[in-house]
Amino acid sequence: MSPEPRGESEFITLARVVKTQGRHGEVAAEMHSDVPGRFAAGMKLFALPKAQSEQSRRELEVEDLWPHKGLVVLKFRGVDSMNDAELLIGSELQVPSAERADLEPGWNFVSDLIGCTVLDHAREIGRIEDVQFGAGEAPLLIVANSAGKKFDVPFADAYLESVDTAQRQVRMNLPEGMLEINAPVTQEEKQAQQPERKKRH
Numbered sequence: 001m002s003p004e005p006r007g008e009s010e011f012i013t014l015a016r017v018v019k020t021q022g023r024h025g026e027v028a029a030e031m032h033s034d035v036p037g038r039f040a041a042g043m044k045l046f047a048l049p050k051a052q053s054e055q056s057r058r059e060l061e062v063e064d065l066w067p068h069k070g071l072v073v074l075k076f077r078g079v080d081s082m083n084d085a086e087l088l089i090g091s092e093l094q095v096p097s098a099e100r101a102d103l104e105p106g107w108n109f110v111s112d113l114i115g116c117t118v119l120d121h122a123r124e125i126g127r128i129e130d131v132q133f134g135a136g137e138a139p140l141l142i143v144a145n146s147a148g149k150k151f152d153v154p155f156a157d158a159y160l161e162s163v164d165t166a167q168r169q170v171r172m173n174l175p176e177g178m179l180e181i182n183a184p185v186t187q188e189e190k191q192a193q194q195p196e197r198k199k200r201h
Contacts, residue, residue: 011046011057011094014038015072020086025079027088028071032131039065039072050090057094112165118143118153120174125151128170141170151179 015029031038041064046057064075074093079085118125118141126145138156145151153159153174161171 010097011048012097013048013092013094014045015074015093017047017074017088017091017093018071019089020082021068021073023082024075025081025085026073026075027079027085028068028073029093030071032092039074041065044095045076046094046096047088047091048094049087050092060093113141113155113163113170116163116165116168116170118170118172120172120179125153125179131155153179 013032015031017027017029019028020026021028039062041062043062045060045062047060048057060076060079062074063077066073076088079088113128113131116128118128124145126143126149128141129144129150130142132140132142132152138154141153141155143151143153153172159172159174161173163170
């Protein structure tokens with residue numbers, strides 16, 4: 001059996017750098033792990049630049065960190081200016097899979113959720129394309145169905161029945177009408193609705 005090639009599966013993304021913060025090399029990142037206390041001063045992270053190969057990973061050490069407006073601000077050792085920090089924008093902050101936290105029941109990594117099928121009362125909604133943090137108390141699952149329509153589904157304990165990452169399934173019990181409320185109206189739907197309104201008058 002040939003060894004598995006080095007790939008993204010060997011690393012877990014914990015956060016993504018979205019902007020610089022301050023004048024001394026700090027960056028603000030959106031969390032991609034809902035494990036509390038996942039970051040700590042002194043821990044080592046690997047920064048994978050946006051649109052770069054895995055060989056471009058850069059090892060960084062967290063010098064300090066603090067929460068700020070739904071993001072986490074990180075100060076890395078040796079990154080001491082805005083110019084240094086700008087090079088990290090868009091980077092995924094990762095740790096080797098072997099170092100992933102022992103998850104408590106109910107905690108999941110974004111990398112485990114993306115690609116999973118979401119079921120609501122046994123009815124398939126679609127697959128998870130992305131997870132957004134910071135918009136509310138619960139992360140939002142961005143779910144797309146086979147027709148390409150997308151839904152924003154709150155990943156909240158109140159609606160969650162089970163997560164089976166082995167079967168790639170997330171089972172939920174959503175309130176009636178929630179999907180209609182949280183489905184963004186597409187341009188095609190807006191155009192389709194306009195002639196209907198004219199017919200009524």
